[in-house]
Amino acid sequence: MSMIEFFENLLPEESKGKTLSPPSNKVIALNRMSYGCTKEMINQVNSTGLNAYIESQLHPSNDEGQKINDKINSATLHIKYESKDDSYPALDEDRPLGLWNASIEKLWPLADRKTPMAGPERSRPLEELRIIAWIRAVYSPWQLQETLVEFWHNHFNVNASADLKISVMLPVYDRDVIRKNCMGNFRQFLEDVATSTAMQYYLDNSSSKASPANENYARELFELHTLGADNYFNSLYNRWREVPGATSGKPIGYIDEDVYEAARAFTGWTIADGANVGKGKNLPNTGTFYYNDGWHDNYQKRVLGVEFDPNQPPLADGKKVLDLVAYHPATANHICKKLCRWYISDNPPDNVVKGATAVWIKNQKNQNQIKETMRFILQSKEFNFTWGQKVKRPFELVASMLRTTQCDFTPAASLTGMLSQMGYFHFQWPTPTGHPDKKEYWLSSSSMLARWNLALHLLTNHNNKLTNFQCRSLMPPEIQSSSQIAAFWIDQLLQKPISPEFLNQMTQYLANNKKTSDALSPEEIDKRVPSLVALLTMTPDFQIK
Amino acid sequence: MIGCSASIAAMAGSRITSFGFSPNESGEIFVYVFLRGGCDGLNLVGPVNDPSYIAERPPELRLTDSDDGQGLRLDNGFNGLDFRLHPKAPELKELYDQQALAIIHAAGLTNGTRSHFDAQDLIERGSVNNKNLPEGWFTRYLDSIPSIDTSMMFPSVAVSSTVPASFLGSSSTLAIQNIGDYKLRGDAKLQQVLQNIYNGQNLIDKTAAEALRSIKYINDHLEKDENGKVSPYIPASNASYPDNSLARSLKTLAPSGKISDAINGAFGSFDKFKEELTKAAMGRFGSGWAWLVSHEWKLKIGSTANQDNPMMDSSELKGTPLLGIDVWEHAYYLKYQNKRNEYVANWFNTINWDEAAKRLS
Numbered sequence: 001m002s003m004i005e006f007f008e009n010l011l012p013e014e015s016k017g018k019t020l021s022p023p024s025n026k027v028i029a030l031n032r033m034s035y036g037c038t039k040e041m042i043n044q045v046n047s048t049g050l051n052a053y054i055e056s057q058l059h060p061s062n063d064e065g066q067k068i069n070d071k072i073n074s075a076t077l078h079i080k081y082e083s084k085d086d087s088y089p090a091l092d093e094d095r096p097l098g099l100w101n102a103s104i105e106k107l108w109p110l111a112d113r114k115t116p117m118a119g120p121e122r123s124r125p126l127e128e129l130r131i132i133a134w135i136r137a138v139y140s141p142w143q144l145q146e147t148l149v150e151f152w153h154n155h156f157n158v159n160a161s162a163d164l165k166i167s168v169m170l171p172v173y174d175r176d177v178i179r180k181n182c183m184g185n186f187r188q189f190l191e192d193v194a195t196s197t198a199m200q201y202y203l204d205n206s207s208s209k210a211s212p213a214n215e216n217y218a219r220e221l222f223e224l225h226t227l228g229a230d231n232y233f234n235s236l237y238n239r240w241r242e243v244p245g246a247t248s249g250k251p252i253g254y255i256d257e258d259v260y261e262a263a264r265a266f267t268g269w270t271i272a273d274g275a276n277v278g279k280g281k282n283l284p285n286t287g288t289f290y291y292n293d294g295w296h297d298n299y300q301k302r303v304l305g306v307e308f309d310p311n312q313p314p315l316a317d318g319k320k321v322l323d324l325v326a327y328h329p330a331t332a333n334h335i336c337k338k339l340c341r342w343y344i345s346d347n348p349p350d351n352v353v354k355g356a357t358a359v360w361i362k363n364q365k366n367q368n369q370i371k372e373t374m375r376f377i378l379q380s381k382e383f384n385f386t387w388g389q390k391v392k393r394p395f396e397l398v399a400s401m402l403r404t405t406q407c408d409f410t411p412a413a414s415l416t417g418m419l420s421q422m423g424y425f426h427f428q429w430p431t432p433t434g435h436p437d438k439k440e441y442w443l444s445s446s447s448m449l450a451r452w453n454l455a456l457h458l459l460t461n462h463n464n465k466l467t468n469f470q471c472r473s474l475m476p477p478e479i480q481s482s483s484q485i486a487a488f489w490i491d492q493l494l495q496k497p498i499s500p501e502f503l504n505q506m507t508q509y510l511a512n513n514k515k516t517s518d519a520l521s522p523e524e525i526d527k528r529v530p531s532l533v534a535l536l537t538m539t540p541d542f543q544i545k
Numbered sequence: 546m547i548g549c550s551a552s553i554a555a556m557a558g559s560r561i562t563s564f565g566f567s568p569n570e571s572g573e574i575f576v577y578v579f580l581r582g583g584c585d586g587l588n589l590v591g592p593v594n595d596p597s598y599i600a601e602r603p604p605e606l607r608l609t610d611s612d613d614g615q616g617l618r619l620d621n622g623f624n625g626l627d628f629r630l631h632p633k634a635p636e637l638k639e640l641y642d643q644q645a646l647a648i649i650h651a652a653g654l655t656n657g658t659r660s661h662f663d664a665q666d667l668i669e670r671g672s673v674n675n676k677n678l679p680e681g682w683f684t685r686y687l688d689s690i691p692s693i694d695t696s697m698m699f700p701s702v703a704v705s706s707t708v709p710a711s712f713l714g715s716s717s718t719l720a721i722q723n724i725g726d727y728k729l730r731g732d733a734k735l736q737q738v739l740q741n742i743y744n745g746q747n748l749i750d751k752t753a754a755e756a757l758r759s760i761k762y763i764n765d766h767l768e769k770d771e772n773g774k775v776s777p778y779i780p781a782s783n784a785s786y787p788d789n790s791l792a793r794s795l796k797t798l799a800p801s802g803k804i805s806d807a808i809n810g811a812f813g814s815f816d817k818f819k820e821e822l823t824k825a826a827m828g829r830f831g832s833g834w835a836w837l838v839s840h841e842w843k844l845k846i847g848s849t850a851n852q853d854n855p856m857m858d859s860s861e862l863k864g865t866p867l868l869g870i871d872v873w874e875h876a877y878y879l880k881y882q883n884k885r886n887e888y889v890a891n892w893f894n895t896i897n898w899d900e901a902a903k904r905l906s
Contacts, residue, residue: 234658423707444708444720445756456730
């Protein structure tokens with residue numbers, strides 16, 4: 001025995017190697033399809049059945065309910081800046097939201113550096129979009145849609161800090177690209193991403209001209225958006241015939257030559273930003289996608305073993321590349337695996353990935369391709385039979401705290417910094433990979449501490465401006481003793497069977513040296529219950545799913 | 546950064562991580578900075594008179610021995626070549642001249658991947674081809690240093706909200722963003738309940754337990770003023786740090802390196818245990834015994850006179866003896882004469898921990 005083992009043995013017997021018990025399959029499913037399973041959702045599923053609930057979630061309507069409308073209409077966001085010469089006066093106000101759903105025409109001028117404007121005015125669209133993302137995650141009835149929106153934002157990641165043009169156009173990316181396609185057809189989705197202002201600037205395609213083309217977008221298209229790096233044969237470089245399947249027109253993966261050729265195919269795909277294109281001509285200045293034929297490399301190409309003839313019509317080369325990668329079986333596998341990892345486990349079960357891949361391929365021309373794939377995943381047996389393989393993402397963790405406690409929630413810009421302490425960079429992950437979807441990434445001493453402190457801040461700090469937690473308003477009047485109150489909140493937050501020891505620990509914590517059967521006064525409840533509720537959200541049972 | 550994409554350039558500025566730890570008792574600190582994104586090594590340090598270098602590189606990406614791009618000459622150039630540093634790096638040149646800087650050039654992957662992310666994953670894991678290896682190169686390095694008892698102290702600190710991939714699989718690496726604010730809010734009981742609950746073998750249990758343990762130790766060892774407020778870190782020799790993300794990381798790291806020295810000697814470390822027991826053995830005047838006993842699930846160290854032992858009602862030190870060291874002169878006189886300290890020091894090498902554990906249960 002080593003000294004370490006010797007010291008470890010000093011732990012009392014009953015505390016060793018405790019395993020957590022899972023919630024019911026229903027609760028597991030609801031937690032995975034949402035930002036936190038609530039009592040209301042459980043009641044709904046109890047009356048209609050899980051399949052009917054899944055079906056309704058797969059058909060979200062544009063109506064997000066009165067609650068959301070009220071929240072958005074009453075939301076304000078603080079804005080403050082100093083005056084600058086004669087350009088603009090100082091400002092310090094709480095301003096209602098007006099840009100999160102604004103038109104391109106209204107947003108684009110904010111990126112024009114020639115117009116004098118304070119920095120906070122330019123970052124307003126991004127800040128507002130974050131507020132809206134919070135409101136939707138916490139209050140939207142279409143929870144599955146919201147989780148898919150986050151998935152696709154992460155998959156087609158852009159970093160709002162990389163370029164002001166990305167930042168001001170992010171509401172358009174969110175609305176007209178991500179939300180529009182989140183349950184739709186992948187091929188269409190891919191083209192909307194490729195032509196979006198945000199992605200065009202993020203991966204530099206907007207400045208890519210014939211010879212040499214900028215390969216950034218093309219590389220990430222293969223490596224991250226579609227086939228995935230697992231299907232990259234870097235050792236073959238330019239020996240395309242050696243990729244298995246290539247000579248019969250069906251290479252199983254890609255090589256560098258494919259990236260270079262695809263980059264040539266996307267030359268001329270740019271954004272109309274008023275740039276001077278020579279001979280006294282300027283592009284229009286609308287901020288929208290523009291095909292500039294003068295920049296396109298129109299000679300023959302070969303991508304994934306398929307020959308492209310020279311001098312194709314406008315946009316044809318790029319669209320053909322998008323067809324090739326969107327319909328490639330490796331793409332189906334790569335994305336279905338990511339979806340299963342997101343929704344089931346860090347190590348998703350092979351047969352669900354396989355089944356989802358088949359559904360994906362079968363529906364590749366279907367307008368509801370992603371919806372059909374999601375239905376398969378959500379209805380698979382494995383979807384809710386395992387538990388505890390995933391740690392809640394920070395954004396999800398906070399939203400689930402607010403949903404299960406029914407806090408009145410007023411999101412503010414300060415949340416972004418809190419998320420970053422837990423390793424989550426809201427619309428600001430620096431690289432095109434998006435956040436890692438693995439618990440090893442989310443768990444560190446520092447982020448664990450941040451997870452705990454945030455719970456205490458939101459639920460027990462009465463001076464915080466984000467939440468108002470009225471714990472007594474939820475508790476039925478007949479619940480009065482420490483043991484009753486602890487049991488009530490455990491059920492409200494964890495919704496699963498717990499061990500007698502766990503119940504005892506929570507009860508003792510709440511009772512704070514009083515007898516556990518004694519009733520607590522309203523003052524004691526207001527003082528102690530928020531700490532108990534915070535503590536419950538800090539337990540592993542709440543942090544994992 | 547010419548030739549790098551905008552996103553790569555931004556990464557180098559915003560995603561710098563640095564780490565440090567104290568690998569041995571002399572308190573040496575190892576700091577590792579990983580610049581994500583790109584650094585054109587042959588434009589930072591280049592062999593200016595090498596014909597291939599001149600032929601293969603356009604002038605704006607090449608150092609020269611004359612004119613505007615003239616590099617800073619390094620002595621000891623490899624293979625008779627005139628290696629030079631980029632003219633914008635005179636600080637590195639100064640360190641090099643003081644023999645405080647070594648350059649290991651052109652070290653990298655043998656795997657020719659042109660995927661930035663795969664390349665970073667491989668480098669951080671120290672692997673040629675497995676980018677999913679669940680273990681970072683630093684973890685393997687830590688494990689290979691015998692003087693580090695990774696379970697009893699905090700040998701490594703990452704200045705980051707998350708643990709970098711080079712530390713994957715290391716249970717002894719702390720991620721700390723701001724050492725002065727590394728504490729849990731809420732009451733003391735809450736911390737106790739968390740300690741009781743996070744006791745399983747899952748990654749989340751281990752991480753949480755490590756967080757709780759480190760919170761306590763770090764706050765016990767941070768310098769505080771009379772009001773209990775953590776004193777701000779004042780760099781030695783009034784060094785001033787520039788205001789950028791790399792400098793901020795290094796500034797966070799500096800006091801944590803100093804703390805790790807204190808932690809080495811804190812309760813829970815073998816050194817401290819050794820010190821206490823040695824003190825008890827040396828402090829017993831005349832004949833007697835020094836003991837490690839367990840009493841109500843707590844370990845205690847103490848000594849008794851002559852033939853007394855901790856199981857006797859009359860003994861001040863009470864508990865079940867787990868380890869006992871006989872400091873009667875007859876126990877060591879034949880071999881050590883009057884040098885009790887040497888005897889005690891060597892006695893630690895003879896402990897049968899299995900037996901001690903058996904006595905505990």
